[in-house]
Structure formats: structure tokens, C-alpha cells
């Protein structure tokens with residue numbers, strides 16, 4: 001196919017603005033998938049994605065579109081992950097295409113993720129076609145949203161497509177706009193040495209690792225021997241296909257084209273998003289620019305509730321890791337929790353997704369320890385350490401200073417909730433960088449410690465704004481601050497899974513809150529239990545859980561034996577989810593709940 005008849009694009013949107021629905025319509029209208037095979041949200045494969053309405057893995061589809069000018073065009077849509085945790089993958093996929101549809105819900109307007117994603121598209125030099133969705137709804141205000149796009153993003157929205165992805169209104173205009181307003185691939189020589197960008201990869205239980213590539217230069221053919229320029233891995237191309245979205249074999253892929261190949265690659269880890277693929281015999285002289293490996297920024301411990309399930313957990317984690325190269329793990333032993341794993345994630349959503357999959361797909365009850373960010377420790381003897389786990393914190397007297405990661409957070413919020421949002425950010429040690437208005441909503445930009453965001457910031461933000469705020473962030477680097485490790489002692493035993501790094505000035509407050517919470521979360525025992533928070537051996541907060549006096553069944557007033565039995569059974573079932581710490585049993589949910597701040 002000549003370049004002039006190829007269009008490669010992505011769709012950028014805030015969650016729920018209708019990206020997947022639009023993709024479905026484009027596929028449907030062009031007859032790419034037969035009507036009877038069409039299921040809603042074709043592109044959201046995994047259950048969790050569907051349930052949470054978020055697209056995690058990039059998906060791609062090739063659409064053949066007979067345009068009004070009489071030519072048939074090949075449109076390659078790359079579906080980018082919508083969440084900030086996958087910012088690097090988003091920016092890579094954007095570099096693989098030349099244009100974007102900017103989908104904005106005409107009843108909502110621009111949101112924080114719209115901004116983050118559209119800036120990534122602009123950085124990648126994309127031509128951008130604004131698309132206002134949901135115009136079937138009475139609350140749609142396309143004119144106002146057009147103005148907002150122009151004011152806030154600074155792109156021309158006068159010719160935005162007005163559509164309803166749900167009813168199908170305006171979809172033909174979107175297809176025409178893709179052909180007319182988005183550019184074809186810039187250049188590419190089919191006879192040059194091969195240069196293909198590795199855009200994504202995933203594990204398929206029948207085919208093994210499948211690699212999604214965008215050809216920049218040269219031609220990739222079935223049977224070729226290829227080499228990955230960063231990792232040095234060499235493979236033979238067994239299968240070469242395009243995604244419609246089902247895999248359809250092709251003999252070759254030329255410049256500007258997007259497709260997949262397989263080649264006996266064992267695990268997803270052997271492929272790096274952003275790597276350059278070339279021919280082994282006639283390699284390109286230079287790799288594509290801008291490769292950077294994705295690094296985990298949030299760590300937490302995962303332990304089985306039932307120590308006997310450790311081997312099951314190991315199997316499950318190893319299997320998951322085959323399919324997710326951005327998640328890291330190593331074995332960890334905790335005095336309190338026994339054997340488990342210290343795992344690293346790209347962000348909070350990534351953590352939640354992995355944890356959910358382990359619990360759901362592998363049916364393992366997990367204790368998740370407090371998420372922690374990566375601190376830089378500078379010791380007095382001049383050595384520098386990365387601290388992934390507060391439990392590994394060396395003695396304070398050996399530490400010269402500690403640096404913590406900071407983020408730049410962008411929050412869009414209706415004016416009436418602005419005060420609460422500012423207070424929340426202030427409470428989390430935020431530094432306000434900017435405050436402007438995007439229509440009736442305020443846009444605030446804060447510099448915040450990642451540590452303060454990692455846990456429940458997003459939940460709190462949602463609750464103080466009744467769900468009306470949108471939030472996005474990017475990493476900003478490290479800064480020194482006065483940080484200490486706070487330990488929690490239950491019945492005089494330190495529970496390492498509850499220790500955390502906190503700012504010195506806030507330690508007392510956090511310690512007190514934690515002890516109060518734990519007092520409510522830990523069931524009473526036959527003896528008194530002191531609950532304490534301490535820094536370097538010095539107790540800063542203390543609560544006492546009084547001893548249990550009466551038999552729990554006493555409140556069943558005598559007679560009713562079945563009720564008594566039921567109650568005891570219930571108690572027994574509840575016990576399964578507890579862990580023994582010395583003489584004390586702590587329920588599983590305490591580890592997460594104790595850390596929430598209200």
C-alpha cells in the first residue's frame with residue numbers, strides 16, 4: 001500500500017468519554033467485523049478492564065475504509081492505555097502514529113486526563129481532530145466545549161466532529177476526517193535496512209509472545225531473522241499478521257504499516273516497549289531515538305493470608321510476570337507475615353490491577369502491605385541507597401539525609417469544591433504551582449510528594465468533590481525532606497508490615513490516627529493489648545485495647561442453640577482472614593484500613 005493511502009492514529013480521551021464505543025463504531029461501520037461477531041467494547045479484552053471501564057493494554061485494529069474520493073484507505077487505530085501509570089506506553093504508542101482523535105464528552109468537557117493525553121499527542125507532533133461525543137444527550141453543550149478546547153488546549157475546534165458513538169450519529173464524518181485531516185506516514189523506504197518500533201507485546205496462550213510493531217523503514221517478511229537492538233535478542237519471524245482485530249496473516253509489512261509477529265519469544269520480559277527491531281543480517285545503523293525502560297515507582301509486599309499458599313502465590317506471580325514486563329518482584333520475608341514478595345509497580349492502578357488478578361484469577365487471599373515509594377538514602381559514610389521497603393531502613397544515626405519522589409498533579413474541579421481540594425493538597429504537603437480557570441472549573445497544579453498520593457489521595461479527592469474532580473500526575477524528580485520511619489508495635493511486638501516513612505512534622509498525627517484505627521480494627525482478646533507508634537524506639541502515640549470479658553455468645557440470651565452455632569461458625573470463618581502476631585490476631589483488612597487517613 002502506498003503511504004498516501006495509510007492513516008495511523010490513536011484516540012485520546014478521558015475515561016468514560018467514549019473512546020471504546022467510538023472504536024467499536026468505526027469497526028462496525030467499515031464492516032471490519034461481521035455484525036454477528038460484534039460484541040460491545042471489542043477492544044477491551046480483559047474482564048477487569050471491562051469491569052472497571054479502563055483500557056490497560058494497548059490494542060490495535062486495521063480498518064479498510066472506502067473513502068468518498070473513491071480510494072480505499074487503510075486506517076490503523078492504536079488504542080492507547082488511558083491511565084497515567086502507563087504514561088510511557090502511551091507516549092511510545094503515540095510515536096508510532098501520526099494523528100489523534102481527541103474525544104471529549106460534550107456533556108462534561110475537558111478533564112485532567114484529556115489534557116495529559118493530548119499534550120503527549122502534541123509532543124509526538126500529531127495532527128489532532130477534535131471529536132465531541134454524546135451529542136445525543138440533552139445536557140450536551142458542544143459550543144461551550146469547543147470554546148473550552150480552544151482556551152485550555154489551544155487547538156482549533158471550529159471543525160470538530162459532533163457525534164454520538166452510541167447512536168452512530170456523525171461516525172461517517174469521523175472516517176472522512178481521518179482521511180482528509182490526518183497526515184499519511186511521513187516517509188519510509190521499503191528497500192532500506194529494517195527499522196521497526198516495538199509498540200507493545202503480550203502473551204497469547206496459543207501463540208506465545210505476540211509483538212506489535214510499526215514499520216518505519218524497510219520491509220518485514222515472514223521467515224525473516226530479526227534482532228532487537230536494545231536487548232540483543234534474535235528471533236525468526238514465524239507468523240506475520242495484521243489485526244482486524246482478529247489476526248489475519250500477511251506475507252510482508254512495509255513502511256507505515258502496523259502489524260504483529262511471533263517468533264518463539266519465551267516471555268514478554270524479553271521484549272521492551274520502544275525497542276527497535278531490525279534484520280540480523282542487514283541491520284540498521286542506528287536505533288530509533290528516545291528509548292527508556294519503564295521503572296516501577298510504587299512498591300508493596302504481597303503475602304498469602306494462609307502461609308500454606310506461598311507456593312501458589314509464587315506460581316501465580318511468575319505467570320503474571322510473563323505477561324507484564326513492567327511489574328517486578330522478589331522474595332521477601334517478614335517477621336510478622338512470613339514468606340511473600342516485594343513487588344514493584346508503575347503506579348497505583350497498576351498495583352490494584354495486579355493484586356486483583358492474583359486474587360481473582362488465581363484465587364489467593366492476599367495481605368497487601370502499605371504501598372511505599374522509592375526513597376533515596378544518603379548515608380553519612382557517603383554511600384547512596386534506594387529504599388524500596390521501610391522495613392529495610394538502616395539506623396537513623398547512619399543516615400545523612402533522605403530524598404523523596406515528587407509529582408506534578410493537575411486537578412480539574414468545579415469551583416464549589418475548590419476549597420476542599422486546596423485543603424486536601426495542603427494537608428498532603430502540597431505546594432501550589434498554578435490555579436487557573438477552564439470555563440466554570442478551576443484547574444490547579446500542585447507539587448506533591450508521591451508518598452502522600454500513593455495511598456488514598458484519589459479516593460479522598462473523589463469523596464470531597466463528590467466525584468466531580470479529575471486528576472492526573474507526572475513524576476517530577478527527587479527532593480530532600482525531613483523523613484523518618486515510623487514503627488507500629490502491637491502488644492509490644494513491632495509489626496514490620498505496618499511500618500511506614502512519614503514526614504517528621506506529621507509523624508505524631510499519623511501515629512495517633514494509626515493507633516486509633518488499629519484499636520477499632522483489631523478484635524478484643526482475653527488480655528489487654530497496647531498499640532503504639534514509635535520513631536527510633538521513642539513512642540509517639542499509644543492506645544490500649546481493653547481485654548475481652550464476656551463470652552461472645554453471651555449476647556444470644558441462653559436457649560437458641562442454632563444461633564449460637566451460627567455465631568461460632570461465623571467467627572471461625574472470620575478467623576481465616578486473620579494473621580497471628582505473637583499472641584494477637586490481626587485481621588487482613590487492618591493492614592490497608594489502618595493507613596487510610598480521614
Ligand code: GTP
Nearest residue numbers: 015016017018019020021053054082134164165166
Ligand atoms: P475507557 O476506554 O474505559 O477509558 O472509556 P471510554 O472512553 O472508552 O468510554 P466508553 O466507550 O466505555 O464509554 C463510557 C460510557 O459512555 C459507556 O457507558 C457508553 O455506553 C457511554 N457512551 C459512549 N458514547 C456515548 C454517546 O455517544 N452517547 C451516550 N449517551 N452515551 C455514550
